[in-house]
Amino acid sequence: MFAGHTESGGNLVEIGGEKYKQFYGMSSETAMNKHVGGVANYRASEGKTVKIPFRGPVENTVHDILGGLRSTCTYVGAKRLKELTKRTTFIRVQEQHNQVFSK
Secondary structure, eight states: OOTTBTTSSSEEEEETTEEEEEEEOTTSHHHHHHHHSSOOTTOOOOSOEEEEEOOBOHHHHHHHHHHHHHHHHHHHTOSSGGGHHHHOOOOOOOOOOOSSSOO
């Protein structure tokens, strides 16, 4: 949720006029090339290098989240976050599809 922001890790790169935050796992080919001179013949890279569209300051996303919580409280008639559990029914989601890391 917070990836791609100014405050998140990764390098800011520009591709075709679009800005991205690029980050990688320590078992990725990018990390091995950078830190140990490449992928050894007896190994395979297991991690990924990912580019996330740059989203600017995290403050904007936090404001969106807080606005959503305020709206939710208004819809269900809760004056405080503590009241949400008494005024709603929460359903636990077991499986989700993450499109960022499935490419």
